[in-house]
Amino acid sequence: MEFEKELRKNGLKNTPHRTRIMEVLESYEVPVSAQDIYERLKEDKVRISLSTVYRTLDKLVALDFVRKLSFTGEDSALFESIRKGHRHYLVCLRCRKKTVIDKCPIKEYQETLERETDFSIEGHKLAIYGYCPACK
Amino acid sequence: MEFEKELRKNGLKNTPHRTRIMEVLESYEVPVSAQDIYERLKEDKVRISLSTVYRTLDKLVALDFVRKLSFTGEDSALFESIRKGHRHYLVCLRCRKKTVIDKCPIKEYQETLERETDFSIEGHKLAIYGYCPACK
DNA sequence: CTACATGCAAACCGTTTGCACCCTA
DNA sequence: TAGGGTGCAAACGGTTTGCATGTAG
Numbered sequence: 001m002e003f004e005k006e007l008r009k010n011g012l013k014n015t016p017h018r019t020r021i022m023e024v025l026e027s028y029e030v031p032v033s034a035q036d037i038y039e040r041l042k043e044d045k046v047r048i049s050l051s052t053v054y055r056t057l058d059k060l061v062a063l064d065f066v067r068k069l070s071f072t073g074e075d076s077a078l079f080e081s082i083r084k085g086h087r088h089y090l091v092c093l094r095c096r097k098k099t100v101i102d103k104c105p106i107k108e109y110q111e112t113l114e115r116e117t118d119f120s121i122e123g124h125k126l127a128i129y130g131y132c133p134a135c136k
Numbered sequence: 137m138e139f140e141k142e143l144r145k146n147g148l149k150n151t152p153h154r155t156r157i158m159e160v161l162e163s164y165e166v167p168v169s170a171q172d173i174y175e176r177l178k179e180d181k182v183r184i185s186l187s188t189v190y191r192t193l194d195k196l197v198a199l200d201f202v203r204k205l206s207f208t209g210e211d212s213a214l215f216e217s218i219r220k221g222h223r224h225y226l227v228c229l230r231c232r233k234k235t236v237i238d239k240c241p242i243k244e245y246q247e248t249l250e251r252e253t254d255f256s257i258e259g260h261k262l263a264i265y266g267y268c269p270a271c272k
Numbered sequence: 273c274t275a276c277a278t279g280c281a282a283a284c285c286g287t288t289t290g291c292a293c294c295c296t297a
Numbered sequence: 298t299a300g301g302g303t304g305c306a307a308a309c310g311g312t313t314t315g316c317a318t319g320t321a322g
Contacts, residue, residue, distance in 0.1 A: 013276055013321050049279045070206055076311055105245035121266035130257035149296050149301060185304045212286055
């Protein structure tokens with residue numbers, strides 16, 4: 001398994017907690033907070049502490065299994081599995097609901113920018129804000 | 137003066153502190169933190185507290201004189217004057233230096249999205265990350 | 273059996289808030 | 298002179314960390 005192998009390669013251990021956290025991340029269609037993951041695991045009767053969730057997320061982000069996001073108006077960081085692919089969100093400023101934007105409007109521009117600026121570009125963060133049909 | 141008038145219209149007072157904070161924001165070419173503003177004012181021998189800086193920034197953001205930004209890897213929020221115009225930044229992941237991107241690659245897409253989704257779109261946040269010529 | 277992983281509680285740190293006093297309009 | 302503004306210190310809340318113990322390899 002890719003996940004297990006990647007952990008080993010970095011001197012990390014493949015513990016039940018790590019697998020569970022990855023599973024929770026993949027079970028959600030939208031980004032979730034460390035707290036969300038913690039509560040979800042509690043419901044599933046998993047004995048875990050919030051700090052383990054944070055420590056695990058740090059590692060999953062470093063290994064590039066997970067992406068860390070932050071949104072205006074959201075008080076905590078949110079996380080999602082990289083396996084969801086490259087995505088951006090349209091966020092309702094009132095109800096906070098997030099809608100996936102499948103097309104990335106930056107991709108080409110980013111390549112142009114790399115040619116024009118001498119930077120080596122690694123990526124970008126984009127979120128679009130507005131009011132959803134129900135809230136506007 | 138536009139600034140003074142806008143404050144009054146919202147039942148706010150035009151104090152020396154508020155003017156100073158606006159001036160500091162306009163004197164920087166890149167976004168700055170509340171702490172940066174506080175320290176800059178201290179250097180200028182202004183007697184002010186950090187909480188006043190935060191409270192003022194909140195109000196300036198609400199009145200749309202100031203934009204609040206957050207960047208990956210930056211531990212605190214950054215602020216810039218709206219008068220700088222609509223901009224995005226190319227951020228070096230190593231030295232943290234920010235380079236202004238004058239062209240907005242989202243504008244047209246945002247209009248398309250508004251037509252396609254039934255959302256009323258208010259704006260967007262974009263930052264591009266990479267390594268600058270000196271750091272890469 | 274050794275190094276990494278974890279739980280717990282405390283520390284951290286950017287930001288917010290309560291309150292008494294100050295100052296603008 | 299009334300109501301917003303400010304300084305100070307304490308509170309807040311998400312996140313991190315120290316330490317003793319547990320467990321994967």
